[in-house]
Amino acid sequence: MDRLSVLHDLLMEAADWSRVIQSAQSVPVLLHVYFNTVTTVSDERLLAQLVLVLLERSSLLLNIPKYTAEIHRVFSHHLLKLCKLHPSLVVDQSRELLEFAGTTTNIHSKEDLYTHVVWVLGEYLSVSFDSRCSVDLVTSCFEALEAVLFEITSSGSPSPRVVTSLLSALAKLASRSHDLIPRVSLFLSKLRSGAVSWCGSEEDVVAVVTRGEELWSLLKLPSVALSVLTPPSLATSPRWHRDANATLPPRLRTLTGLTHTR
Structure with a gap:
């Protein structure tokens, strides 16, 4: 694996060969078949390992036009299915998922997969899904995502999709640990003025600010926020x-x- 980049460099001259392109088009279909099959016959322990492999392989793809983006879409789709089937996977693999979500380079190279990882963290890190989900775990996840949000909004033009995903995840986590509500509420209260400076268009500003105001209104009523953002199964x-x-x-x-x- 350490020398995979060398192999990819050697293979790049073949990236536009018709046989390679046809093979690349077959891979997403085969991956769908694989994931759909393995979830019906494998135990939770193997599926937990599969989540780790999925995160790792997302960085080890041959750079063929459209191929990488399509594989990331397949991975994103099945990550959601795996976590919905076994929500405890998120607690089991929380360290690796947080490491992935805390790496800002993943935002630019794997936006689709990144937003899905953030979503499962916000959705399933809850005692309603796993009794092992402690306040410390919720807080550490919150702080990791909060750091990413501050970094991307203070140093460039972040994707509105990524920003709204992070805001939603932070609000969900804060609704489960009320000590965190003032921190995310402070950011949301200043979102309108900040979004104007780093959003690329008026449409992006509206999308981000609208989501932020919805979440801010929810967090003003913590009990309501918990029932809406973390509803019973x-x-x-x-x-x-x-x-x-x-x-x-x-x-x-x-x-x-x-x-x-x-």
């Missing part, structure tokens, strides 16, 4: 979003009313 069923007798629709309507009056 049963609340993810589509029935809960349509059933007038369920508690989630009234909460959402109440929250909408509050955010529009503040």
Whole structure:
């Protein structure tokens, strides 16, 4: 593996050969088949190792046009499926996932995969999914993502998709550890003025500021924020979003009313 870059350099002259291009087009299809099969026959321990391999291999791809981006999309799709199937994988592999999310170079070279890693960290680092998820783990994840957010917004023009993903993850984590709410709320309160300076277009400013204001309004009501940002597992069923007798629709309507009056 340490000399893989040397092999890639030797193979680059063949990157535009028709046989290589056809093989590259087959790989995403075969990966879908592999992941769909392995999740039905493998235990959680093997799937945990598969998450690590997925993160590692994302950096070891031959640079063929469109190939790398397509493989990252496949990895992103199946990372979500693996974590949804076994949420405890996020706690098991939290160190590696945090290391990946804390490396800002991954934002530029693997944006699709990066935003999905941030999403699973924010979504599944919760005691509602795994009792081992301690306050210390939530705090360490929050601080790692917070550092990345400060870095990318103070040194360039970050992708709005990455920024909104980080904001959402930080708000979710803060809703589970209320001591963190003032830290993310302070950033959100200054988001409008900051976004104008580092967003590339007015559309990007609107997208980032809108998400930030939604999260800020939620965090003003910590108990509501927790129920919305970390709903019980049963609340993810589509029935809960349509059933007038369920508690989630009234909460959402109440929250909408509050955010529009503040």
